[in-house]
Amino acid sequence: MGRYDDLEDFALYRFLRALKRTILLLFSFLIILGILVGAFVIYLKSTPLPNADIKQTTLIYSLDGKVIDAVDSGEKRIYVPLSQIPKDLIQATLAIEDRKFYNHFGFDLMRIGGAVIADLKNGAKVQGGSTITQQLAKNLYLTHEKTWQRKLKEALLTVKLELQYSKDQILEMYLNQIYYGQSAYGVQLAASTYFHKNVSELNLAESAMLAGIPKGPTYYSPFQNLEKAKSRQKLVLQAMVHEGYITQQQADEAYHQNLTFANPKERLFASKAPYFTQYIENELIHRYGITEQELHSGGLKIYTTMDLAMQETAEKLLKEKLPKDRPLQTALVSIEPSTGFIKAMVGGRDFRESQYNRVFAKRQPGSAFKPILYLAALEHGVTPLTQQKSEATVFFQENGQNYSVKNFDDKYPNRDIDLHYAITHSDNIYAVKTHLDIGMDKLVEMGKRLGIESRLDPVPSLALGSNLVTPMELTKAYATIANQGKKIEPTAIIKIEDREGNILYEKKEIEETQVITPAEAFVMTYMLEGVFEPGGTAASVAKILKRPVAGKTGTTNDYRDLWLVGYTPQLVTTLWTGYDNDEELKKYQSYRSQESYLTKEIWAEYMEKAHQALAPQLFTVPEGVVSLYIDPQTGKIANDRCPNPRLEVFIQGTEPKEVCDIHKGDQLLDPNKIKESEQESLWKRMKNWWND
Known part of the structure; x- marks a missing residue:
C-alpha cells in the first residue's frame, strides 16, 4: 500500500513537472510571440507606406475667381477635407460600406466570414467583405488582380494604414479617392458632376444617392439607370436607419424627394479660354518650374490675370464676324498697361481646328511698326512739325541697290507734310526718309528697348515693318507708350498654390523700367489719337468706340497682314488678321476693303464692350x-x-x-x-x- 502511494505521488510529481514545463514553454512562446508581434507592428508603423499620391485636378482661375479650365492626368479630382463633407454623406458611406469602421483595426472579421459563407452558398462572389481601409489600400497601391499575393500585400498595407493614420484621415482619403463614374473621382467632383453643387451643399437625399454609386459606378449611375440608382439610394437610407443615423421618417422623405440632376452632356470645367490656358500651362512649366506631374495631378490652384468678360467678348465677336467662307485667321491680345496683366487672349478662330497660338506667331507688322520709328525720331530732334516731301521716291543705297517706296494704293500728297500728318495718314515716304535721316540703327535700338525680342535688321524697309514680330511683342511695345514710357513685362499668373494652400509663387509688386520719357510717350500718344479722327486711317472706329483712344493700323505692302494696335489709358489691344499659309489678302479682291474694315470693326466693338465697366479717361499730360x-x-x-x-x-x-x-x-x-x-x-x- 505504501509503495502504491509512492507511485501515485511520483506520477503526480511528474505530471506537475510536465505541466510546469508546458506552462513555462507556453509563457515563453507568448512572450516571444508578443515581442515578435510588437516588433512587427513597430516595423510596420515605422516603415513608410509606398508613394501613392492621390492625383488631383489643377484648377485655373480668372481674375474674378471663376474656374476657366482644369488640368488632370485622366482622373478628375478635387480634394476636400473631411470637415467640408456633410455628415449625411459620411454616415451614408459608413452605413453602406463599412458600418464598424470606427471599431475595427482595418478588418471586419464578422463581415469577412459572412461574405465567405454567402459566396460558398451561391458558388460565386456575391458579397464583398472589404473594409474602407482595405479598399483604400487596394485603390492607392495595388492592382485589382485576384491573387493570394495581392491579398497578402493588401492585408499588410491595410495594417500600415491603420497604424500610420487616424480613422478620420483614412476616411477623408477614401472619400477623395473612390470613383463615382462619369470621370469623377472623389466626393467633390461627384457632387459637381451629378448635382452641380459643392459637396458641402448636399442634402440627405443627394448624399444617399452618391453613397450608393461606387459599388457600381455605371450600374448605379442616375444618368445611366435612374431606377436602379433609386433602388440603391433606398438601400443606403435603410442602412442609415439601421445604424441609428436617421429615423425611418427621414429616410422616407429623402427617398421621395425630387432630385435635380446636372446635364450629363455638359462638360465639367469646360475650357473657357483654350489659347490662354494653353499659354498658362506653358508658362508654369518653362518659367515657374512646375513639373508636368505637378501640373496634371498636383491639385494646384493657378490664379491668373484674365478678365473673363473681356475674354468671352473677344471670342464671341471673332466667332460671329470672321467670314465663314474663307480661312481667315486671327489673333487678339489685351494688356492692362499699368500692370502688364494679360486680360484676354485669342490665338485663332477655332481651337478645336488649330491649337497654334497666333499671338506668338511672327508676322510682318507693316505700318503698325511706325510708332517705334517715330519715338526714336523724337529722341533725335524730330518734332510733330518736322517736314518731309511725300512723293513716289527711289532711295539709292550704299550697296548700289535702289529701294523704291510707294504709299498705299499709290496715293501721294506730293508736297511737304509734317510728322503728325504722316502718322495720321500712314505715309510711307515720310517714314523711310525719317528712318534714313536719324540712322537706321536708332530704330533697331528703340525696338529692343520697348520689348521687341525678334531680330530687327537696320535696313530701309524696317521703317515699314519688314521684319517679323509677334502680336505679343507689338502689344508690349504699345503698352510701354500707354504707360508713360514705363515698360512692364506681360504677366498672366498672379499666384500659384499647392493642394494644401501653400503659396508657391505670388506676384507682389509691379516691376517697371522707364525706357522712354513720359513726355516722349505723351507726344506720341497725342499724334496716334489722330489715327482715329477724321482723315485718319482708323477714323471709322470713332463711330463705335466713344472715348479717347490712340493707336495705329498696319497693312503690309503685299497685303498679307492686317493690324490694328490701339489703347486707352486702361487697356492696350492688338488685333491681327491674315492667312496661316501667308496668302495675299488681295487674292480675294472683292473682300479686300471688307477685310480691312472688318479688322477695325472687330477691334472697335471689342474695345467698346471691354470698357463697359470703366469710366472714360483722358491720357495724363506729364511734366515736360x-x-x-x-x-x-x-x-x-x-x-x-x-x-x-x-x-x-x-x-x-x-x-x-x-x-x-x-x-x-x-x-x-x-x-x-x-x-x-x-x-x-x-x-x-x-x-x-x-x-x-
Whole structure:
C-alpha cells in the first residue's frame, strides 16, 4: 500500500513537472510571440507606406475667381477635407460600406466570414467583405488582380494604414479617392458632376444617392439607370436607419424627394479660354518650374490675370464676324498697361481646328511698326512739325541697290507734310526718309528697348515693318507708350498654390523700367489719337468706340497682314488678321476693303464692350510737355487770325518760338482754352458713352 502511494505521488510529481514545463514553454512562446508581434507592428508603423499620391485636378482661375479650365492626368479630382463633407454623406458611406469602421483595426472579421459563407452558398462572389481601409489600400497601391499575393500585400498595407493614420484621415482619403463614374473621382467632383453643387451643399437625399454609386459606378449611375440608382439610394437610407443615423421618417422623405440632376452632356470645367490656358500651362512649366506631374495631378490652384468678360467678348465677336467662307485667321491680345496683366487672349478662330497660338506667331507688322520709328525720331530732334516731301521716291543705297517706296494704293500728297500728318495718314515716304535721316540703327535700338525680342535688321524697309514680330511683342511695345514710357513685362499668373494652400509663387509688386520719357510717350500718344479722327486711317472706329483712344493700323505692302494696335489709358489691344499659309489678302479682291474694315470693326466693338465697366479717361499730360496752337501753313505759333489753327504738343524745348507772321493777329491763342470744335471732338464721344 505504501509503495502504491509512492507511485501515485511520483506520477503526480511528474505530471506537475510536465505541466510546469508546458506552462513555462507556453509563457515563453507568448512572450516571444508578443515581442515578435510588437516588433512587427513597430516595423510596420515605422516603415513608410509606398508613394501613392492621390492625383488631383489643377484648377485655373480668372481674375474674378471663376474656374476657366482644369488640368488632370485622366482622373478628375478635387480634394476636400473631411470637415467640408456633410455628415449625411459620411454616415451614408459608413452605413453602406463599412458600418464598424470606427471599431475595427482595418478588418471586419464578422463581415469577412459572412461574405465567405454567402459566396460558398451561391458558388460565386456575391458579397464583398472589404473594409474602407482595405479598399483604400487596394485603390492607392495595388492592382485589382485576384491573387493570394495581392491579398497578402493588401492585408499588410491595410495594417500600415491603420497604424500610420487616424480613422478620420483614412476616411477623408477614401472619400477623395473612390470613383463615382462619369470621370469623377472623389466626393467633390461627384457632387459637381451629378448635382452641380459643392459637396458641402448636399442634402440627405443627394448624399444617399452618391453613397450608393461606387459599388457600381455605371450600374448605379442616375444618368445611366435612374431606377436602379433609386433602388440603391433606398438601400443606403435603410442602412442609415439601421445604424441609428436617421429615423425611418427621414429616410422616407429623402427617398421621395425630387432630385435635380446636372446635364450629363455638359462638360465639367469646360475650357473657357483654350489659347490662354494653353499659354498658362506653358508658362508654369518653362518659367515657374512646375513639373508636368505637378501640373496634371498636383491639385494646384493657378490664379491668373484674365478678365473673363473681356475674354468671352473677344471670342464671341471673332466667332460671329470672321467670314465663314474663307480661312481667315486671327489673333487678339489685351494688356492692362499699368500692370502688364494679360486680360484676354485669342490665338485663332477655332481651337478645336488649330491649337497654334497666333499671338506668338511672327508676322510682318507693316505700318503698325511706325510708332517705334517715330519715338526714336523724337529722341533725335524730330518734332510733330518736322517736314518731309511725300512723293513716289527711289532711295539709292550704299550697296548700289535702289529701294523704291510707294504709299498705299499709290496715293501721294506730293508736297511737304509734317510728322503728325504722316502718322495720321500712314505715309510711307515720310517714314523711310525719317528712318534714313536719324540712322537706321536708332530704330533697331528703340525696338529692343520697348520689348521687341525678334531680330530687327537696320535696313530701309524696317521703317515699314519688314521684319517679323509677334502680336505679343507689338502689344508690349504699345503698352510701354500707354504707360508713360514705363515698360512692364506681360504677366498672366498672379499666384500659384499647392493642394494644401501653400503659396508657391505670388506676384507682389509691379516691376517697371522707364525706357522712354513720359513726355516722349505723351507726344506720341497725342499724334496716334489722330489715327482715329477724321482723315485718319482708323477714323471709322470713332463711330463705335466713344472715348479717347490712340493707336495705329498696319497693312503690309503685299497685303498679307492686317493690324490694328490701339489703347486707352486702361487697356492696350492688338488685333491681327491674315492667312496661316501667308496668302495675299488681295487674292480675294472683292473682300479686300471688307477685310480691312472688318479688322477695325472687330477691334472697335471689342474695345467698346471691354470698357463697359470703366469710366472714360483722358491720357495724363506729364511734366515736360508744351501745348501750343500752331499755324499749319507756317509751322509757327498761331494767333487769333490764323484761319486753321491746330493744337499740337511738343517735348519741352522743341516747340516753335516764332509767331505766325503771315496772318497778322492781335493775340496768341490760349492752348488751355480748347476751341469749341476740338472740345466737341474730344468730349462728345465720352459724354455719349456715359449717357448710353
